[in-house]
Amino acid sequence: MRGTPSSDDAASVEGEPAPDSGASDRAPAGSSRDVAYPAELERELAGIVERHLRLRPVRSDDAERLVAFHSRLSPGSIYRRYFAVRPLLTAQEVSHLTQVDYVDRLALVVVDAGAGDAIVAIGRYERIPATTTGEVAFVVRDDFQHLGLGHLLLDQLAQAAWARGLTKFSAVTLRENRGMIAIFEHSGFPVTTSQRDEEYYVSFSIDPAERRHASPALDPSSAE
Ligand SMILES: CC(C)(COP(=O)(O)OP(=O)(O)OC[C@H]1O[C@@H](n2cnc3c(N)ncnc32)[C@H](O)[C@@H]1OP(=O)(O)O)[C@@H](O)C(=O)NCCC(=O)NCCS
Known part of the structure; x- marks a missing residue:
């Protein structure tokens, strides 16, 4: 969850078609693959708040x-996301966070269509090299927290990751971050946890067959 970008993995978003989904190609991948923007992950979010919210993959623009x-996040939210005081993102960080390959690195954003498509929440995973595990991180704008967007982002990210060959998610969060921990614990996924100092480690299979129940924040009408 610390989400420290590196300089060498900004990926092109153009090129080859998306790979087939399904368990048969669930193999460790060592490098990012270039794929087209996955428009099938776009959702209209009805019934979460009385705003016109849309979920979609992040784009380079x-x-x-x-x-x-980022400028509208409280210092507390920034600290819980990055484990550091980070009032401004560097150009390199912005590039890393917005340029993904949609397979090994995927971010979903929630935008407020009634406010110029302002981003109000982001969830992302990054595949840990040579594994089928994705490390996940989330951040929701303070005035949109506690509305179920965290649950929704985890749910949609897990489905997208599973379709792209990942089998597990892992995360590191702060022990005091009850909201984030509640999302994992209430997700229906078989979560295992451990703690060290102030950090809380979470790991779980994203196999839909192992999920005990759907996300509590989702009903079929809210993401169509
Ligand atoms: C953590 C975060 C992503 C949660 O997103 P969210 O949209 O507010 O979460 P949801 O509305 O889906 O609610 C998640 C759960 O946490 C609970 N919760 C939310 N805020 C809480 C708080 N401050 N204390 C205790 N529980 C809280 C909710 O009741 C809900 O519980 P449920 O599972 O019983 O429904 C968001 O608060 C955030 O962006 N925080 C700052 C950044 C951060 O902490 N990122 C994650 C670690 S890197």
Whole structure:
């Protein structure tokens, strides 16, 4: 969850078609693959708040929206997301966070269509090299927290990751981050946890067959 970007993995978003989904190609991948923007992950979010919210994959033209989103986060939210005081994102970080390959690195954003498509929440995974595990991280704008967007992002990310050959999610969060921990514990996935110092480690299979129940924040009408 610390989400420290590296400089060498900004990926192109153009090129080859998306790979087939399904368990048969669930193999460790060592490098990012270039794929097209996955429009099938877009959702209209009805019934979460009385706003016109949309969920969609992040795009490389989201850089300014991401900077604006970050500028509206409270210091506490930034600290819980990055484990550091980070009032501004560097250009390199913005590039890393908005340029993904949609397979090994995927971010979903929730945008407020009634406010110029302002980003109000982001969830992402990054495949840990040579594994089928994705490390996940989430951040929701303070005025949109506690509305179920965290649950929704985990749910949609897990489905997308499973379709792209990942089998597990892992995360590191702060022990005091009850909201984030509640999302994992109430997700229906078989979560295992451990703690060290102030950090809380979470790991779980994202196999839909192992999920005990759907996300509590989702009903079929809210993501169609
Ligand atoms: C953690 C975070 C992503 C949760 O997103 P969210 O949209 O507010 O979460 P949801 O509305 O889906 O609620 C998640 C659960 O946490 C609970 N919760 C939310 N805030 C809480 C708080 N401050 N204390 C205790 N529980 C809280 C909710 O009741 C809900 O519980 P449920 O599982 O019983 O429904 C969001 O608060 C956030 O962005 N925080 C700052 C960044 C951060 O902490 N990122 C994660 C670690 S890197």
